[in-house]
Amino acid sequence: MTKTIVPAPVRKSVQVKAPVPRAFEVFTQRMSHWWKPSHSINASPMVAAIIEPCAGGRWFERGADGSECQWGRVLVWEPPARLVLAWQINAQWQFDTELVTELEIRFLPDGDGMTRVDLEHRHLERFGDKAAAVRESLDSPEGWGGLLAAFAGQAEA
């Protein structure tokens, strides 16, 4: 049975002390410098997180052994104001060509050389479509449960 369950998107906003072009550049071209290595889906340790700078470009990580793992792709490339990425990491914490959730990031001037970055992660219902099927995998240490545990550990460290 196909159902349309539409949860609200996750929306986040952060103000950074940098002009819009700089914020966009750091987000897209220096992702390796700020993306936590623990947020990796590769068996090999993450050495780079890469967004190819064009619509249709790949979004992927590269491991220490040179292997690459897809995360998604670039849907909209409008430097320095807007970026839409397809987030295709599923509940098994693996790349899934059939799962396409959207991540929109907007970079807005916020006075005095500052930038407000608005992030929206939407179409979360597409995770739910597969909820029952992935149940078993989530009980593994590599599943989301394990990731949440890692988050908790970092927060308390």
Next chain:
Amino acid sequence: MTNVATALSALGDPTRRRIFELLAEGPRPVGALAALLPVSRPAVSQHLQVLKSVGLVRDHADGARRVYQIDPAGLGAIRAWLDQFWDRALADFKAEVESTGEHQE
């Protein structure tokens, strides 16, 4: 701690999944759900409590009965996970932008 796993495990039970699907069509009281399912009303109530406890559905009073609906925050545990994920990622992004701001490349 494992909110997402718990929520999705709750949907692993076929009856609970069916209840969740029925509620996805619109809010319903317990009695209306029980009439559509091959299980007793107390059993339906128990399943609803489980779904409620993991943030997938919520209820409100309508006169003497309780009406259940999908939690509008939706698939609560998945949202909670991504909520934390992006909080942390954006904080890391902010730290990187502001630490490298002085020396433009």
